[in-house]
Amino acid sequence: GNSVTQMEGPVTLSEEAFLTINCTYTATGYPSLFWYVQYPGEGLQLLLKATKADDKGSNKGFEATYRKETTSFHLEKGSVQVSDSAVYFCALSLNYGGSQGNLIFGKGTKLSVKP
Amino acid sequence: EAGVTQFPSHSVIEKGQTVTLRCDPISGHDNLYWYRRVMGKEIKFLLHFVKESKQDESGMPNNRFLAERTGGTYSTLKVQPAELEDSGVYFCASSQSPRTEAFFGQGTRLTVV
Numbered sequence: 109g110n111s112v113t114q115m116e117g118p119v120t121l122s123e124e125a126f127l128t129i130n131c132t133y134t135a136t137g138y139p140s141l142f143w144y145v146q147y148p149g150e151g152l153q154l155l156l157k158a159t160k161a162d163d164k165g166s167n168k169g170f171e172a173t174y175r176k177e178t179t180s181f182h183l184e185k186g187s188v189q190v191s192d193s194a195v196y197f198c199a200l201s202l203n204y205g206g207s208q209g210n211l212i213f214g215k216g217t218k219l220s221v222k223p
Numbered sequence: 224e225a226g227v228t229q230f231p232s233h234s235v236i237e238k239g240q241t242v243t244l245r246c247d248p249i250s251g252h253d254n255l256y257w258y259r260r261v262m263g264k265e266i267k268f269l270l271h272f273v274k275e276s277k278q279d280e281s282g283m284p285n286n287r288f289l290a291e292r293t294g295g296t297y298s299t300l301k302v303q304p305a306e307l308e309d310s311g312v313y314f315c316a317s318s319q320s321p322r323t324e325a326f327f328g329q330g331t332r333l334t335v336v
Contacts, residue, residue: 112265144327151227152266152314152327197266207279209254209321213266 110135114198114214121188121221129183129217131172131198139200141165141174141181142211146195155183155196159203188221195219225249229315229328237336241303244331248297248317254278255298256318256325257290261311269313272298305335 114131121127133139143155143165156165161176170185181198198214228247236242248255257269269288270280274295283290287306292298302309312332316325 149329151329152316154324154326157324199266203322207281209318209325210256210268210271210279210282211258211266211316211325212268213258215263215265 110139110200110202110212112198112200112212112214114196114217116215117195117217117219119217119219121219123190123221123223124187125221127183127185127188127192127219129196129198129219131181131183131214133179133181133198133200135179135200135202135212137202137204138176139202141172142199142201143170143172143181143183144197144199144213146197146216148194152197188219190221190223193219193221227315227317227326227328229313229331231331232329233332233334235334235336236305238307239304241301242305242333244300244302244313244333246298246300246315246317246328248315249326252317252319252326253295254318254321254325255292256316257298257300258314258316259311260314260330261308266314269300302333305333307335309333310335 140159142157144152145155156167158165158174199211255272260266268282271278272292312330316327318325
């Protein structure tokens, strides 16, 4: 079936460190891929997305590239800040059929950034 | 413009009781989704409304869960009777179409004791 696997957390980094959160997926067809972020006390927010192979999504210094050959969508940021502390969710959406628009999520990775 | 609103934000009920969660989507969004995150697990899709119709309810866990969207505006999710395993955070999201960005509410944390 369709699924998303992301690295287990929690991840603790010092400010200005490099961040990678791995995400791989299994899906039929060509899904759209997303990273959502949940800051403490808030709802889920779309961080970035990519809709086809080799697309790169980027926002707020975060980037992820849709790699069809490795079925991956790893999240990266060159220099994290304390304000990036949050839970990050990788997700996919199928682009066809009755399930179009429904998101399939990974388990989430909690990131803590220390000053 | 108001975002997706959910209430209550927290609910603690005893096993066997009934609880009703409410979601107010962004005005004009025909698509409304319910998701649930059980502690330590992934966020799972429950169902999808298009206006007042259920487009996909394949994620609903069992017949103790009833979702409605009267008039295609707000939606309610009723759990009756609640069981311990129903504890978790229930998220609602809305979008203009299945292909556009879904905006999420803050979630309702349900605890069944």
